[in-house]
Amino acid sequence: MPSAAERTRTLVQSTCSAVLIVPGLSVIHPDQSMPVSRSIGPEGDLFLGFPAESPVVRAATRAQGDELTAVLEITDVAPVSVPHRIRGRARVAGWLTAVPGLAEPGRTMLRLETGEASVDDLWGFDEVEPEDFRDAVADPLTAHETELLQHLHAAHGDRMATLSSLLGDRDACGCPEHRLDAVPLAVDRFGLRVRFVEGGQACFDARFEFPEPVRDVGExxxxxxxxxxxxAC
Structure with a gap:
């Protein structure tokens, strides 16, 4: 399975929605706290782009010389329609400063020095050390996962349904009232996670491991x- 640091890094580098929370700072609209871009530097610090007039930017600029703490919270929602769509959350906390000259006109780049991090997802809850976060690598399928899951769900629903034959005792009996719908929930280099829904109500997840980790979409x-x-066998 991917490590906690890899899972956290994958969420940070994904297209999941994120909000930057600065204690004591109130905003009029929630989107004022949502970075328009985010990346990770070589030391594991986060670089977050915001409109230059954002309340978050003003707070960081005025706090120069003082320690301004902040938390980036990321919410991961399944890209396909499925019960309980939130797949996980990640949290990176640290110290916020403005970095002039790195952003395009009309925007300001903020640097969040990573002090602590955690992830709470389909694998469970784990805390992540800053050094582990710095050294981790995001899953190679991150940029393609949304498209891959949506394609599997829309174009290969019949083949997805056949995966229930690998469930052993958890396989449905085959009658309409116990039919299992198979929805691709998540995919990474190690395997595919499927949410099986019985009769449109009860559901459970099953994990199908690949023979060996994949490195790209072709594999x-x-x-x-x-x-x-x-x-199919």
Whole structure:
């Protein structure tokens, strides 16, 4: 399974929604606290782009010379329609400063020096040390996951349904009232997670591991082919 640091880094580098919370700072509109861009520097610090007139930017600028704490909170929502769509949350806390000259005109770059981090997702809750976060690498499928899951759900629903044959005792009996809908919930280099929904109500997750970790979309296609072949046997 991916480490806690890798999972946290993957969420930070994904397109999941994020909000920067500065204690004591109130904003009129929630989107004023949402960075328009985010990246990670070589030392594990976060670089967050904001409109130059953002209340967050003003707070960081006025606090120069003082320690201004802040927390970036990320919410991961499944890109397909499924019960309980929130897949996880990540949190990176530290000290916020303005960095002039790094952003395009009309924007300001803020640097969040990572002091602590944590992730609470489909794998469970874990705290992450700043050094581990710095050294971790995001999952190679991160940039493609949304498109991949939506494609599997829309174009390969029949093949997804065959995965229930790999569930053993948890497989449905086959009658309409116990039919299992299989929705692709998450994919990473190690495997595919599927949410099975019984009769439109009760649901559970199953994890299907790949024979070996994949490094790109091409290897993922081959791994999925092997998985579907196993389900068809």
């Amino acid at each position: 993922l296609r081959r791994a999925m082919h092997v998985l579907f072949e196993a389900a």
